[in-house]
Structure formats: C-alpha cells, structure tokens
Amino acid sequence: MKTKLIRILPRPILLAALAMLLIAPSVYAASEATSAASDAHGLQPMVLAGLAVMLIVAKLGGEVLERIGQPAVLGELIGGIIIGNLVIWGFTAAEPLKTNSIIAALAEIGVIILLFEVGLESDLKEMMEVGWSSLLVAVLGVIAPFFLGWGVSAYFIPNEPRLVHIFIGATLCATSVGITARVFKDIGKLATREARIILGAAVIDDVLGLLILAVVAGAISRVSTGAALSFVDIGLIAGKALVFLVGSIAVGHFVMPQLLRGAGRLETRGVLLTLAICFCLFLSWVAAKVGLAPIVGAFAAGLVLDDVHYKPTRARKERELGELLQPVSTVLVPIFFVLMGLKVDLRLFARMDILGFALTLTVAAIVGKQVCSLGVLQRGTNRLAIGLGMIPRGEVGLIFAGIGATLMLPNSAGVIEPVINAATFGAVVIMVIITTLVTPPLLKWALVRRSTGQ
Amino acid sequence: MKTKLIRILPRPILLAALAMLLIAPSVYAASEATSAASDAHGLQPMVLAGLAVMLIVAKLGGEVLERIGQPAVLGELIGGIIIGNLVIWGFTAAEPLKTNSIIAALAEIGVIILLFEVGLESDLKEMMEVGWSSLLVAVLGVIAPFFLGWGVSAYFIPNEPRLVHIFIGATLCATSVGITARVFKDIGKLATREARIILGAAVIDDVLGLLILAVVAGAISRVSTGAALSFVDIGLIAGKALVFLVGSIAVGHFVMPQLLRGAGRLETRGVLLTLAICFCLFLSWVAAKVGLAPIVGAFAAGLVLDDVHYKPTRARKERELGELLQPVSTVLVPIFFVLMGLKVDLRLFARMDILGFALTLTVAAIVGKQVCSLGVLQRGTNRLAIGLGMIPRGEVGLIFAGIGATLMLPNSAGVIEPVINAATFGAVVIMVIITTLVTPPLLKWALVRRSTGQ
Numbered sequence: 001m002k003t004k005l006i007r008i009l010p011r012p013i014l015l016a017a018l019a020m021l022l023i024a025p026s027v028y029a030a031s032e033a034t035s036a037a038s039d040a041h042g043l044q045p046m047v048l049a050g051l052a053v054m055l056i057v058a059k060l061g062g063e064v065l066e067r068i069g070q071p072a073v074l075g076e077l078i079g080g081i082i083i084g085n086l087v088i089w090g091f092t093a094a095e096p097l098k099t100n101s102i103i104a105a106l107a108e109i110g111v112i113i114l115l116f117e118v119g120l121e122s123d124l125k126e127m128m129e130v131g132w133s134s135l136l137v138a139v140l141g142v143i144a145p146f147f148l149g150w151g152v153s154a155y156f157i158p159n160e161p162r163l164v165h166i167f168i169g170a171t172l173c174a175t176s177v178g179i180t181a182r183v184f185k186d187i188g189k190l191a192t193r194e195a196r197i198i199l200g201a202a203v204i205d206d207v208l209g210l211l212i213l214a215v216v217a218g219a220i221s222r223v224s225t226g227a228a229l230s231f232v233d234i235g236l237i238a239g240k241a242l243v244f245l246v247g248s249i250a251v252g253h254f255v256m257p258q259l260l261r262g263a264g265r266l267e268t269r270g271v272l273l274t275l276a277i278c279f280c281l282f283l284s285w286v287a288a289k290v291g292l293a294p295i296v297g298a299f300a301a302g303l304v305l306d307d308v309h310y311k312p313t314r315a316r317k318e319r320e321l322g323e324l325l326q327p328v329s330t331v332l333v334p335i336f337f338v339l340m341g342l343k344v345d346l347r348l349f350a351r352m353d354i355l356g357f358a359l360t361l362t363v364a365a366i367v368g369k370q371v372c373s374l375g376v377l378q379r380g381t382n383r384l385a386i387g388l389g390m391i392p393r394g395e396v397g398l399i400f401a402g403i404g405a406t407l408m409l410p411n412s413a414g415v416i417e418p419v420i421n422a423a424t425f426g427a428v429v430i431m432v433i434i435t436t437l438v439t440p441p442l443l444k445w446a447l448v449r450r451s452t453g454q
Numbered sequence: 455m456k457t458k459l460i461r462i463l464p465r466p467i468l469l470a471a472l473a474m475l476l477i478a479p480s481v482y483a484a485s486e487a488t489s490a491a492s493d494a495h496g497l498q499p500m501v502l503a504g505l506a507v508m509l510i511v512a513k514l515g516g517e518v519l520e521r522i523g524q525p526a527v528l529g530e531l532i533g534g535i536i537i538g539n540l541v542i543w544g545f546t547a548a549e550p551l552k553t554n555s556i557i558a559a560l561a562e563i564g565v566i567i568l569l570f571e572v573g574l575e576s577d578l579k580e581m582m583e584v585g586w587s588s589l590l591v592a593v594l595g596v597i598a599p600f601f602l603g604w605g606v607s608a609y610f611i612p613n614e615p616r617l618v619h620i621f622i623g624a625t626l627c628a629t630s631v632g633i634t635a636r637v638f639k640d641i642g643k644l645a646t647r648e649a650r651i652i653l654g655a656a657v658i659d660d661v662l663g664l665l666i667l668a669v670v671a672g673a674i675s676r677v678s679t680g681a682a683l684s685f686v687d688i689g690l691i692a693g694k695a696l697v698f699l700v701g702s703i704a705v706g707h708f709v710m711p712q713l714l715r716g717a718g719r720l721e722t723r724g725v726l727l728t729l730a731i732c733f734c735l736f737l738s739w740v741a742a743k744v745g746l747a748p749i750v751g752a753f754a755a756g757l758v759l760d761d762v763h764y765k766p767t768r769a770r771k772e773r774e775l776g777e778l779l780q781p782v783s784t785v786l787v788p789i790f791f792v793l794m795g796l797k798v799d800l801r802l803f804a805r806m807d808i809l810g811f812a813l814t815l816t817v818a819a820i821v822g823k824q825v826c827s828l829g830v831l832q833r834g835t836n837r838l839a840i841g842l843g844m845i846p847r848g849e850v851g852l853i854f855a856g857i858g859a860t861l862m863l864p865n866s867a868g869v870i871e872p873v874i875n876a877a878t879f880g881a882v883v884i885m886v887i888i889t890t891l892v893t894p895p896l897l898k899w900a901l902v903r904r905s906t907g908q
Binding site: 043045047048049051052055056058059063101102104105108109112270271273274275277278279281282284285288289294324325326327328330331334 | 497499501502503505506509510512513517555556558559562563566724725727728729731732733735736738739742743748778779780781782784785788
C-alpha cells in the first residue's frame with residue numbers, strides 16, 4: 001500500500017509540471033504564427049516550440065495509455081487528437097503545426113526510420129520457417145479486409161472515384177502486430193504456435209500491404225495525369241514493386257555485408273549508424289524514383305540489414321544497430337503519430353454519415369481479419385486467437401492514410417482532390433484506434449478461455 | 455607489416471563502393487531538382503538522396519582527416535566544400551541542397567543538438583575551480599581576437615557598415631577546444647594545469663562568445679528596422695542575454711532534478727532522452743523569443759542538465775543522457791558542417807582581395823589568441839602551450855558565420871544585404887580550417903619542447 005502511494009503521489013506534480021511546459025509554448029506559439037510567415041527560410045522558433053510540445057504530448061499520451069495496458073503509439077495518436085482539437089474551444093495554438101513543412105518533413109523522416117526498424121525486426125528466414133500457415137493467414141487477412149473496405153467505402157462515399165475506394169481498402173490490410181505480441185508476451189505464450197503464425201503473417205502482411213500501396217499509388221498517379229489505366233499498367237506497377245523489393249534485397253544482401261565489414265575498419269565514431277541510415281535513405285530515394293513510396297525502400301533496407309552482422313576490427317564498444325537506432329526513432333517517430341492525431345478534426349464526427357462510415361469501416365477491419373483463421377492448416381490451433389490477434393492496424397494503416405492525403409485525383413465533377421480527404425482520414429484514424437483498443441481484452445479472453453477449457 | 459597491409463588493402467574497395475553510393479544519388483538528384491520544385495509540400499526524394507550524400511561525405515571526410523591526425527569535423531567541412539564546388543567542373547547536382555529549406559532546418563536542429571551536447575559536457579563547478587587563470591585567459595582570448603578581427607574587417611571591406619566588422623570580430627572569439635583536448639590526451643597530458651586552464655577557458659569563451667553574438671545580433675536587428683542604436687540599447691541586450699542565461703540555469707537547476715526524478719517513474723521507453731530534448735528545444739525557443747540565438751538556449755539547457763542525475767525507479771537499463779544523445783547527434787550534426795562546406799564558393803578566392811582578407815583574418819585569429827598567455831597567473835606554467843592551445847575556432851565560429859548569413863542589414867548604399875556575405879563566409883570558413891589544422895603540430899611542439907627542456 002505504502003509503495004503504491006509513493007508511486008502514485010508524485011504523478012500529479014509531475015503531470016502538472018509537464019503540462020506547464022506543454023501549455024506555455026503552445027500559447028506563445030500562436031503569437032509566433034504570424035511573425036513566422038515572414039521568415040520563410042531558417043528555422044522558425046514556432047517549430048522549436050511545436051516540436052517540444054509534440055514530443056511531450058507523445059510521451060504523456062504514451063505513458064497514460066501504457067499504464068492502462070495499451071500501446072504507447074495509441075497515446076501519441078490520442079494526444080495529438082486532443083491538442084489538435086483544442087481549436088474547438090478557441091485554442092488555435094496548434095493550428096500552424098498542422099501545415100508546417102518542416103514538421104511534416106520530420107514526421108516523414110520519422111516514418112522512414114520506423115519502417116526501417118520494422119524491416120530490421122523482420123527476420124526473413126524465421127518467417128519462411130513458419131511456413132504455409134503464416135502465408136495463408138496473411139493472404140486471407142489482406143484480401144478480405146481489402147474488399148470489405150472497398151465495399152464499405154463504395155457504400156458510404158459512392159460519388160468518389162473507384163481508386164479512392166481501393167485506397168481505403170488498402171489502408172485496412174496491414175496488421176500492426178506489436179500489441180498482439182505484447183499480449184502474448186504478457187501471458188507467457190510468445191513461444192506458442194499461434195504467436196509464431198501471427199508474427200510471421202504480420203511481416204508478410206506488411207510486404208503485401210506495401211505492394212498494394214505501390215500498385216494503388218502508381219495507378220492514382222497515372223490516372224491523375226489523365227492517362228487511362230489498363231490491367232497491363234497495374235501488372236507493370238506491381239512487377240516494378242516486386243522487382244524493386246526482391247532486387248534491392250538481393251543486391252543489398254550481396255553488397256552490404258562487405259561494405260559494413262569494410263566500415264568496421266573506419267575509425268570515425270558512429271560509422272555503423274551513419275552507413276545504415278544512408279542505406280535506408282538511399283533505398284527510400286530509389287523507391288521514390290521508381291514511383292514507389294519511400295517507406296517501401298526503407299522497409300527493404302531494414303530487411304537487408306537485418307542479418308548483417310557488423311564487427312568492428314578495433315576493440316571499440318559499438319552497440320548493435322537496433323540499439324543505436326532507438327534514440328533516433330524515439331525522437332523522430334512520435335512526431336509522425338502526434339501529427340496524424342493533430343490532423344483529425346473531431347468536429348467531422350458530429351455528422352452522422354461520417355461517424356457511420358468510421359464505425360462501419362472499423363467493423364469491416366475487425367470482421368475481415370477473422371477470415372484469417374481459415375488459413376490455419378494445423379489442427380488443434382487456436383483459430384479464434386489468430387483471427388483476433390490479427391485485428392490491430394496501427395502504424396501502417398496510418399502511414400497509408402497519410403500518403404493518401406498527399407495524393408491527388410480528379411473527382412466525378414473533375415475537381416482535383418486528395419484521395420484521402422479530412423473525413424476519410426478521420427475515419428481511418430478512428431478505425432486504427434478502435435481496432436487497437438479492442439484487441440488486448442478480446443485476445444486475452446480467447447487465449448485464457450482455451451487454456452481453461454482444455 | 456602484414457597486419458598493416460590487411461588494414462590498408464580493403465580501403466580502396468570500400469572507398470570505391472562508398473563513392474558509388476555517393477555519386478549515383480548526386481547525379482540523379484540533379485534531374486530531381488526541377489521536378490521537386492513543383493512538389494512544395496511533402497518530403498522531396500531529392501532531400502532523401504541529398505541527406506544520404508551529405509552523411510556519406512561527412513563520414514568519408516571525417517575518416518580521412520582523422521587518419522591524418524585531424525578532427526573529424528574538419529573532414530566534414532572539407533567534404534562539403536569539395537561536393538559544393540564540383541559545380542566549377544559543371545557538376546551541378548549539389549546545387550539544390552544549398553538552398554533546400556528542409557536540409558537547412560535539419561542542419562539548424564543539428565547545431566541546437568550540438569550546443570546542447572557542448573553544454574552537457576561543460577561542468578560549471580569544475581570550471582569555477584580552475585579559477586582566475588581560466589577566466590583571465592578566456593577574457594583576454596576573447597577581447598584581443600575580437601578587436602583584431604574588427605580591424606582586419608574594417609581594413610579589407612571598409613564600405614561595409616561597422617556592425618559587419620563587429621560581427622566578423624565576434625566570429626573570431628570562441629575557442630573550439632575539442633582538438634586541443636585531443637592533443638593533450640594523445641600525449642598523456644590531459645591532467646596538467648595547462649590542460650585544465652585551457653578547458654576551463656574554452657567554456658567561458660563559449661559563454662562570452664554567445665553573449666557577444668546576442669549583443670551584436672540584437673544590435674543588427676534594431677538597426678535593420680531603422681532604429682538608432684545607443685549604448686543603453688546595447689546594455690539592455692547584453693543584460694537580457696545575461697538574465698536569460700543565469701535565469702534559465704537557476705530555474706532549470708531548481709526544476710529539472712524534480713522533473714527528471716518524477717520522469718524516472720514513467721514507464722514509456724525513451725523518457726529521459728525525450729524530456730531532455732524537449733527541454734533543449736523549449737529553452738532554444740525561449741531564447742529565440744527574447745531575441746537571442748536559439749543555440750544560447752540549447753547551451754543553457756545543456757549546462758542545466760549537466761549535473762542532473764536521472765535515476766529510473768524501475769530496474770530498467772537506461773543509458774546516460776550523453777550516450778543516448780550521441781546517435782541523434784551522429785546523424786544530425788554532420789548535416790550542418792557539410793552544409794557549411796557546401797556554401798563555400800572556392801571561385802571567390804581567385805580574387806586576391808578576398809584571399810588576402812581570409813588569410814589576414816586567419817593571422818588575426820592566431821595572433822589574437824596568443825594574448826591569452828598573459829592571463830596565466832601561476833609561475834611555471836607553459837604559457838606558449840596555452841596560447842597555442844586556444845587557437846582552433848571550429849564549430850562556434852562557423853555557427854556564428856551561419857547566423858550572420860541570415861541577418862540582414864542595409865549597406866552604405868542603403869541596399870539590404872546579409873551581414874555575412876558569400877565572400878566573408880568563405881573567409882571565415884578558411885580561418886576555421888587553417889586555425890584547426892595548425893594547432894596539433896604547434897601544440898605538440900610547444901609541449902614536447904618544454905618537457906625536454908626541463
């Protein structure tokens with residue numbers, strides 16, 4: 001009791017102090033907004049204050065959500081939504097952050113680093129060992145939500161072009177398996193067959209999702225230039241994406257170990273981290289040049305570097321790449337999630353049709369992934385747990401929505417509009433939040449039910 | 455012999471591979487430059503390639519210079535100069551990097567992180583213990599180069615306003631003591647009185663230099679709005695800077711330990727790093743709001759956090775703040791130095807007057823610091839070594855020049871021009887390079903001469 005009191009007591013003080021640090025810059029940032037406009041070049045002070053506020057909001061939100069057993073990323077997102085919607089009560093300080101190009105660029109670099117980390121953590125070999133079950137689970141778990149999302153979108157926003165529906169379907173594909181892995185770990189079942197199937201399927205999901213994104217984004221950029229779109233074109237884009245992924249992994253697999261072995265001889269500090277980030281930026285740039293999203297390149301770079309082991313020849317204490325990358329991602333990644341939250345306009349959900357769209361999309365996302373359980377080949381596997389474990393969407397869905405917000409397409413009236421407009425963006429964010437929130441209790445229930453039933 | 459061969463052999467291969475990685479993006483970046491202009495929002499692929507190239511140039515340059523016993527930062531600068539001047543041979547790929555606002559912002563954030571690190575490494579208590587010698591050495595080492603630089607500037611560019619001369623004088627003030635510390639360390643004399651006096655004086659130099667920068671920049675911004683400048687104004691600006699420095703350190707000293715002790719109870723990963731960076735960004739922003747350079751705030755934040763010891767209550771393996779910050783600075787700081795190098799236009803030095811200005815400024819920088827030796831109070835101290843050890847300018851001089859390039863002032867004809875124009879900027883960079891290059895051999899000679907003479 002006493003220890004608990006000690007743990008809880010200083011929290012209000014701390015939170016109050018943090019809140020002060022948080023509110024003060026925001027208030028003054030507003031006064032900055034006008035003067036900043038004149039100073040186009042150079043770093044505006046508003047950006048400094050904005051970044052500080054976003055990082056504090058991210059950590060506070062993450063902390064609160066982690067304490068109630070949810071992933072930190074959700075807290076960053078919700079923190080962003082809260083700050084971004086203070087405008088409803090006339091508090092406009094956060095408004096300039098939503099459109100600042102420096103913050104947008106930092107967020108995008110954050111996502112590139114995040115996908116690089118995801119790639120680093122994905123082990124191709126391990127994935128292949130789990131075999132056909134993972135592959136089937138992944139494919140079914142991509143196809144079903146994709147078409148369900150397409151259908152929901154076509155029903156709720158029928159006047160939008162078909163490519164918009166397809167894009168919304170794509171945002172429902174990728175599983176964010178972090179929260180599921182955490183639940184399995186918490187109840188000591190990370191080594192079970194169910195856990196391995198889900199983790200393997202999630203990696204394949206990411207790859208499939210990135211392929212779908214490549215195809216859809218490529219199709220959109222063709223259509224936006226007024227060109228007609230044939231199945232041959234779609235095949236070409238998909239082929240290009242596949243060739244890029246396989247090619248960069250193959251070339252990287254051959255070149256990088258040599259390069260890093262050589263780099264081990266360099267004496268400058270931080271060689272490993274710098275080379276790794278250069279490689280990530282380089283492949284992101286190549287991906288962008290061949291018409292893919294930069295994150296596809298970042299993911300491929302991570303997959304390549306995953307099994308490269310860097311050994312400095314000198315007796316130097318170099319840490320592992322993942323460990324070196326962590327401080328960089330700690331600072332950059334939350335900027336993306338808070339920015340995504342900032343861009344959600346809660347006022348939109350006062351409109352019943354948008355709210356209905358968001359909730360139906362969420363149901364499609366949850367129901368779609370239950371089809372996964374059909375992909376499990378081995379008898380005696382907890383199929384329910386696998387379907388439920390695949391529910392959370394998280395970062396990749398958000399990243400897709402963010403990319404969609406920058407893609408332009410003429411609507412039925414011929415007006416050029418973003419593929420993901422403010423209402424759709426809000427609906428996708430709601431979907432991400434709800435799917436992530438419902439997973440831990442559902443999954444725990446499914447796993448424990450099974451254990452006690454046996 | 456054999457081991458040396460093995461060490462040297464793979465280097466050409468490695469360098470060739472790195473060079474390919476380096477050249478390829480640059481070539482294609484050029485083709486990107488035009489298409490990028492249309493895509494104002496969102497991260498341009500050119501920025502990804504540009505960052506990769508800049509980081510590789512930084513590491514290659516740093517490596518080469520470290521191998522010949524020079525500091526890595528010089529290699530980053532020279533690497534930037536080489537890439538930036540390829541335009542002389544018609545190679546225009548790096549041109550868009552020089553003016554890209556995202557890269558400029560990242561470089562500026564890099565400098566903020568750098569000054570934060572410098573502050574973290576500066577120990578106020580230790581500094582006070584070295585006492586009056588350090589203070590006198592620092593003050594003399596600031597005053598003499600300041601007035602010498604002013605004089606040289608007034609002689610070579612007499613038509614510029616007086617504030618320009620003062621600003622150029624200010625760029626000669628701050629000692630970059632890293633290279634000196636390295637020389638002392640290399641010959642095992644880091645614990646000597648000479649070393650401690652120099653290290654202490656360098657910290658005071660930084661503070662004095664930042665104060666001068668605050669005053670000069672404040673004066674320039676007043677004059678640029680057409681206001682007359684009185685001694686009262688200058689006193690007010692200096693007072694504001696002092697109050698900010700002392701005030702933020704005092705408040706931070708009181709608040710931060712409590713805040714960080716509380717933060718130790720938070721469960722989210724990366725709390726320490728995030729809070730520290732937020733605090734740094736926050737003070738940078740406050741500095742900017744009261745009319746000082748953001749780096750003054752970053753430095754103050756580092757001084758405050760220097761003696762705060764963060765103890766997580768849980769059994770978590772949290773690393774020290776400096777160690778956590780290192781990967782972030784490894785990635786961000788070189789961007790600044792490469793960018794500074796990129797902006798040096800070597801073609802300017804074909805003009806004898808500019809070359810003469812650069813070389814005379816360098817002589818003023820070297821001679822000015824020899825006055826330091828008069829500040830040594832204790833007998834038996836190697837005064838020559840102290841004068842020579844204070845020579846290198848490095849980062850702070852560059853940062854000042856970079857800030858000067860963004861400040862605007864009407865010249866004698868009433869035309870608004872940057873305080874540090876391209877020619878002056880080049881001269882300052884040359885001064886930084888030469889002062890840093892000459893220090894190690896001179897200092898080694900002075901220290902060894904003394905030892906053998908005794």
